[in-house]
Amino acid sequence: MSASENVAIPGTIPQAVPVRRGMPAWQVALVVLGGLVVAIAPAFVLESFPLFQLTMAVIMGLAVLGLNMVTGFNGQISLGHGAFFALGAYATAILMSHLDWSFWATLPVSAAVCGVVGYGIGFPALRLGGLYLALTTFSLAVAVPQILKHKSIEDWTGGVQGLFLVKPDAPAWMPGALTPDQWMYFVAVGVAGVCFLLCWNLIRGRIGRALMATRDHQTAAEAMGMDTATLKTRAFAVSAIVTGIAGSLSAVAVEFVAPDSFSLMVSITLFVGMVVGGVASILGSLFGGLFVLFVPNIAEAISKAAPGVIYGILLIAFLFILPDGFAGLLRRIAGRLRGRG
Amino acid sequence: MDGFAHQIIAGIATGGIYASVALALVMIYQATHHVNFAQGEMATLSTFIAWSMVEAGFPYWVAFAATVMLSFLIGVLVERLLMRPVQNAPVLTHVGVFIGLLLIVGNMTGWIFGYTTKVYPSPFTSSGPLMGGLISAHELGSTAVTLVVLTLVFLFFRYTSLGLAMRAAAYNPRSARLVGIRVGWMLALGWGLAAAIGAVAGMMVAPVVFLDPSMMTGILLYAFAGALIGGIDNPLGAVIGGFAVGVLENLAGAYVVGTELKLTVALAIIIGVLVVRPSGLLGRVVTSRV
Numbered sequence: 128m129s130a131s132e133n134v135a136i137p138g139t140i141p142q143a144v145p146v147r148r149g150m151p152a153w154q155v156a157l158v159v160l161g162g163l164v165v166a167i168a169p170a171f172v173l174e175s176f177p178l179f180q181l182t183m184a185v186i187m188g189l190a191v192l193g194l195n196m197v198t199g200f201n202g203q204i205s206l207g208h209g210a211f212f213a214l215g216a217y218a219t220a221i222l223m224s225h226l227d228w229s230f231w232a233t234l235p236v237s238a239a240v241c242g243v244v245g246y247g248i249g250f251p252a253l254r255l256g257g258l259y260l261a262l263t264t265f266s267l268a269v270a271v272p273q274i275l276k277h278k279s280i281e282d283w284t285g286g287v288q289g290l291f292l293v294k295p296d297a298p299a300w301m302p303g304a305l306t307p308d309q310w311m312y313f314v315a316v317g318v319a320g321v322c323f324l325l326c327w328n329l330i331r332g333r334i335g336r337a338l339m340a341t342r343d344h345q346t347a348a349e350a351m352g353m354d355t356a357t358l359k360t361r362a363f364a365v366s367a368i369v370t371g372i373a374g375s376l377s378a379v380a381v382e383f384v385a386p387d388s389f390s391l392m393v394s395i396t397l398f399v400g401m402v403v404g405g406v407a408s409i410l411g412s413l414f415g416g417l418f419v420l421f422v423p424n425i426a427e428a429i430s431k432a433a434p435g436v437i438y439g440i441l442l443i444a445f446l447f448i449l450p451d452g453f454a455g456l457l458r459r460i461a462g463r464l465r466g467r468g
Numbered sequence: 469m470d471g472f473a474h475q476i477i478a479g480i481a482t483g484g485i486y487a488s489v490a491l492a493l494v495m496i497y498q499a500t501h502h503v504n505f506a507q508g509e510m511a512t513l514s515t516f517i518a519w520s521m522v523e524a525g526f527p528y529w530v531a532f533a534a535t536v537m538l539s540f541l542i543g544v545l546v547e548r549l550l551m552r553p554v555q556n557a558p559v560l561t562h563v564g565v566f567i568g569l570l571l572i573v574g575n576m577t578g579w580i581f582g583y584t585t586k587v588y589p590s591p592f593t594s595s596g597p598l599m600g601g602l603i604s605a606h607e608l609g610s611t612a613v614t615l616v617v618l619t620l621v622f623l624f625f626r627y628t629s630l631g632l633a634m635r636a637a638a639y640n641p642r643s644a645r646l647v648g649i650r651v652g653w654m655l656a657l658g659w660g661l662a663a664a665i666g667a668v669a670g671m672m673v674a675p676v677v678f679l680d681p682s683m684m685t686g687i688l689l690y691a692f693a694g695a696l697i698g699g700i701d702n703p704l705g706a707v708i709g710g711f712a713v714g715v716l717e718n719l720a721g722a723y724v725v726g727t728e729l730k731l732t733v734a735l736a737i738i739i740g741v742l743v744v745r746p747s748g749l750l751g752r753v754v755t756s757r758v
Contacts, residue, residue: 439571
């Protein structure tokens with residue numbers, strides 16, 4: 128494996144290899160500090176509804192990150208990530224409402240369940256290339272509400288009515304009196320922050336390069352000694368875990384889960400978020416989350432059908448004009464500025 | 469036993485609808501090696517166009533013919549405007565364009581025609597019960613229409629020079645281009661034909677499930693399943709697969725899982741076929757050089 132790291136494979140398109148630029152420590156500290164301020168400030172500036180929306184945007188960003196891990200970085204197209212989102216949400220909801228678990232205790236369980244299911248789905252996915260996988264996951268996404276509504280699990284899932292839960296209260300040791308909305312925002316940002324950091328770490332290392340090599344040229348990757356089957360199934364598992372955790376967060380943030388809120392549209396929304404934010408971009412996932420939360424709200428003012436139409440038009444427009452999404456646009460602008468300066 | 473026979477015949481009738489949509493999918497697959505996720509939405513839009521013509525007072529079959537032709541044009545236009553620019557892009561881009569198309573067409577249909585369920589007329593009526601009440605006139609008629617469409621498609625591909633050119637363009641684009649076939653236009657033609665066949669399927673299914681913007685979502689999945697059972701590159705296989713899925717779905721719905729899990733049956737069929745026998749029952753096993 129070590130030989131593969133610095134060898135360019137002729138005939139493949141060179142992908143962006145992370146270049147480690149030396150940044151002075153004070154600059155790093157400044158960026159981290161700035162990031163923290165930007166992350167914390169909204170909790171004290173925004174009213175409760177906009178803050179809730181921002182919380183949801185962060186959660187959607189995390190879900191898009193999950194999709195990006197398998198589709199963007201590993202090239203396995205999934206149109207069914209809404210299923211993992213639903214699975215995570217239901218895992219948390221069931222544990223909280225039936226067994227009175229605390230939210231934090233449900234997170235590892237939700238992650239484990241999603242990881243196992245994702246790993247399981249990764250196996251048939253191995254045999255299905257590109258379009259077929261998209262098609263299979265698409266049908267999974269369509270079938271999700273039906274499965275959730277089924278009578279045999281109604282006692283646990285609450286059937287069509289769904290389940291109600293309550294947001295966790297801010298712990299007593301927190302300074303100042305945080306409202307549940309503020310605390311929920313911090314929970315979402317904290318959990319998402321950890322996941323983003325872990326994924327970023329995974330992608331910029333050896334495994335990340337192996338994932339991208341598998342995506343770009345599987346035969347070449349195999350010839351270099353990479354176990355592409357293991358890589359792909361594990362990528363599916365990681366991706367399912369991340370999206371599932373986002374689902375858990377959304378369940379407590381909305382305080383409600385019901386089968387019809389996990390329709391095909393959720394999966395499509397995640398896909399749109401990934402393309403618009405930036406395929407194979409960690410930070411782009413966050414842009415994607417912001418986009419899928421705020422654009423439909425604006426569009427809904429025009430007509431009930433408008434968000435879908437605008438999604439569709441923007442999706443195609445981005446694919447035609449900016450295939451690397453919003454993150455790619457920023458990268459291009461930054462590159463131009465640096466070139467000039 | 470009478471109930472069982474009725475389930476089978478009702479399955480064959482709905483299977484006819486799946487078979488036509490499956491045929492449309494296979495048409496596009498043969499011509500372009502794509503699976504159009506927006507096929508169902510495009511068919512729904514066509515059906516709405518037909519509905520507004522019938523409402524405006526046109527005779528049924530005039531509206532039928534006009535809709536089929538209009539749908540053909542829409543299909544060609546979609547290929548020219550949306551698919552052609554990304555012809556050489558990665559699969560992810562194609563899937564993205566299909567999803568975009570699905571969103572635009574599906575929501576535009578709702579926007580223009582509204583979300584209320586509408587009744588769509590059936591051209592087939594009978595004075596008395598057919599085959600001892602086992603089958604309705606519409607079921608019989610729509611099955612017949614499906615078989616007519618299949619025969620026409622078969623004759624077109626087998627015996628016309630245009631059909632031969634289309635097959636050549638799909639089979640080996642480079643050689644086809646060398647002998648003077650306009651490969652790009654053949655692809656557009658494939659999209660047009662698929663849209664036309666989809667329109668026929670939409671108009672046949674609308675009297676059964678009633679007309680609303682999301683009418684085809686489930687049907688599309690069954691059609692996928694049917695196309696896969698038969699082999700995605702085999703029109704005859706797609707039709708047989710479509711009928712098989714119709715019967716299977718009806719039997720499973722009546723005796724095994726109940727009506728609430730019908731879509732999950734489609735999912736199970738799709739996964740089952742893709743995992744066990746990806747080329748389908750009648751499809752060619754494709755091996756590719758690397």
